[in-house]
Amino acid sequence: MTDGERARALLGGPVTFLGSGASCVAYSDGKRVVRLARTGQAARFEVDAAIRRALMQEGVPTPEPLSTGTLPDGRPFGVDTLARGDDSGPSDEGWRDLGRALAALHALPHGGFGLLHDRSGAFVGVAPTPAEGLCSRLQDAWPFGRAELEDHPLVGTAPALAPLLAPRRDDLENVVHGPTALCHTDLHGGQVRWREGRLTALLDFGDASIGPPAWDVASLAFFHGWDSARTTGLPCGREAALFGLLLALHHARRSVTLGRPARMRAAVTFARGCLQRL
Structure with missing residues (x-):
């Protein structure tokens, strides 16, 4: 099973590849994002989600964490709401x-x-x-x-x-x-x-x-x-x-x-x- 197929199974429908970083790859269904840890990389999704929950209580805009877990191959994953923006850049x-x-x-x-x-x-x-x-x-x-x-x-x-x-x-x-x-x-x-x-x-x-x-x-x-x-x-x-x-x-x-x-x-x-x- 490819990472895209794993992401589709987690989100329950078609997904689009968003990008990749040093420790994970990301896919989206247009409303949610799933991040999959790369093999052998220590992605830190549990504490990431915990920090965002704490910041949301302080009114900080950050994607809502929806779930975290572990794939059958042992790699962790996280599912969040999709953060949207535009091309305006910061004022x-x-x-x-x-x-x-x-x-x-x-x-x-x-x-x-x-x-x-x-x-x-x-x-x-x-x-x-x-x-x-x-x-x-x-x-x-x-x-x-x-x-x-x-x-x-x-x-x-x-x-x-x-x-x-x-x-x-x-x-x-x-x-x-x-x-x-x-x-x-x-x-x-x-x-x-x-x-x-x-x-x-x-x-x-x-x-x-x-x-x-x-x-x-x-x-x-x-x-x-x-x-x-x-x-x-x-x-x-x-x-x-x-x-x-x-x-x-x-x-x-x-x-x-x-x-x-x-x-x-x-x-x-x-x-x-x-x-x-x-």
Whole structure:
């Protein structure tokens, strides 16, 4: 049975392929969406649904979770309402909508650090310390990863960054400490829907993690620019710039892991911009 056939069986009728990500594929019948975990990938549908239920109670626009379960081959799946939008893109008020949605997410009760346990109920990170929590979500974000700075692919691509990053080691180690929040961590354009410039849905909390709220500010800036991040109303100060360096290091490593050179170029550009903000 193909994934399309599995999706059709779950939704009880014809489906259309919507797209695929690193951990799942998605199909829709025009009203609902079914996401199927890729073989061998750890999709996190239970906690994703639990976060969205909590956010809906706070008035945050997000797709309603309808069901979760496991396919006969052991892969998890999730069924949600279809989030709709238009091609308008965000207005300034739309960015402020997103800022309010993230503030509600950050305020949800939580414990521990890093990626969340994939379960309903309390939102608890899998790691006992901030550093371990960061490593549960980000790949080789110096100084927390295994590679030394001089061996990191970001520096291999842009050697001039090495003498600028090296003096920031203590700052980067310290930025993960302090107050924590439940963060989305992956705020690229595919995670939001807009209609007439306003936010209609915030999507996909499968990579949600416990860490500094600056994590989400830096993620917004990486994918949408610092001006957009500032317009949300969330703090865009020194902590966000430092966490942005960690994200740049993560994305540089991911560009190698996934074979996506455009991500390396984006990581280098973003690292330079973060350093200019410090």
